[in-house]
Amino acid sequence: MRLSNDIITIEVAEHGAELVSLQKDGREYMWSGDPAYWNRHAPILFPAVGKPYNNELHVDGKAYPMKQHGYARDSEFEVLGEGRLRLMPCPLSDSYPFRLGLVVCYRLNGNAVEVTWTVENLDCRDAYFQIGAHPGFMLPEYNAADAIHGYIHYYDREGRPVSPVIVSALEDGNRIPRSIVNVADCMPITADTFAHDALMFEGGQVTKAVLCDKEGNAVLGVSCPQAEAYGIWAPHKEGCPFVCLEPWCGICDAKGFTADISMRQYIHRLAPKEKYTFTYAIDIFR
Numbered sequence: 001m002r003l004s005n006d007i008i009t010i011e012v013a014e015h016g017a018e019l020v021s022l023q024k025d026g027r028e029y030m031w032s033g034d035p036a037y038w039n040r041h042a043p044i045l046f047p048a049v050g051k052p053y054n055n056e057l058h059v060d061g062k063a064y065p066m067k068q069h070g071y072a073r074d075s076e077f078e079v080l081g082e083g084r085l086r087l088m089p090c091p092l093s094d095s096y097p098f099r100l101g102l103v104v105c106y107r108l109n110g111n112a113v114e115v116t117w118t119v120e121n122l123d124c125r126d127a128y129f130q131i132g133a134h135p136g137f138m139l140p141e142y143n144a145a146d147a148i149h150g151y152i153h154y155y156d157r158e159g160r161p162v163s164p165v166i167v168s169a170l171e172d173g174n175r176i177p178r179s180i181v182n183v184a185d186c187m188p189i190t191a192d193t194f195a196h197d198a199l200m201f202e203g204g205q206v207t208k209a210v211l212c213d214k215e216g217n218a219v220l221g222v223s224c225p226q227a228e229a230y231g232i233w234a235p236h237k238e239g240c241p242f243v244c245l246e247p248w249c250g251i252c253d254a255k256g257f258t259a260d261i262s263m264r265q266y267i268h269r270l271a272p273k274e275k276y277t278f279t280y281a282i283d284i285f286r
Helices: none
Strands: 002-004 008-012 019-024 056-059 062-065 078-081 084-087 100-109 112-121 127-129 131-133 136-138 151-155 165-171 174-182 186-188 199-201 208-212 218-223 229-233 242-249 268-270 275-284
Touching: 002 100, 008 100, 019 112, 019 275, 112 131, 112 268, 131 275, 208 242, 218 242, 268 275
Parallel strands: none
Antiparallel strands: 002 008, 008 019, 056 062, 078 084, 084 100, 100 112, 112 275, 127 268, 131 242, 136 242, 151 186, 151 208, 165 174, 165 199, 199 229, 208 218, 218 275, 229 242
8 A cells, every 4th residue: 555645655565554665755764674684664563562471461360372562463454445454353262362453544744654553342341452663764874884873862742852761671572670771862873772672661751762863863753642661673683774663552571470461561451342542653854
């Protein structure tokens, strides 16, 4: 599916309803999906964000297998109309015990892509889920020989720079106690920025991240005022030319967490027929 206005053009795949291209003036901003580094572009994280401990979710005393980031990113979506796609609920009770519908909407607004995801509980009981975005973007004028490949600025929902930023750490894909404090609101991107996996900002302290070039000029930003957590990630591989800016309403499990799904941090509950809307925006500044 292709959408265009007078400024930007996007392409969305039916597989995963994934944004695979974002262009302005012939310049591509989205990561290409080269499997040598990462074979995705902007997967939808649903109904789990991050990795459940031991790849399991527990519901009413029963364990259900759930891989990292859930199943939506590997599912086929039905095109409903211009910019809208729908994922029907997974019917397999041994895969996920809740029937959740998901409708995805892409809208172009000047220099911005506005993305809205609507989750609906189609079950006859309360249902639980998490949801989040994972778009990857090309580092501007990337040169592997450079010591710094760009910068990322952090902002809160009031638009204020965030400093200090408290960062959660990961071990085998699960959270361990927060142990890193970054005293600056601007982070340089180097070859070793993600040597210990993703950087995660909890508690809604960061709701917008702006990617800047090596001279500090803003290139693009990803904002989500409702974000409960925010991730910054790239694979720690030599020559990796992209970075992901990820607003989430959810987060990976803490290491050792085996409690019921209702006790997961940043979990969301919907009553039957109730809906939840998650919205984020990608703004192109140059």
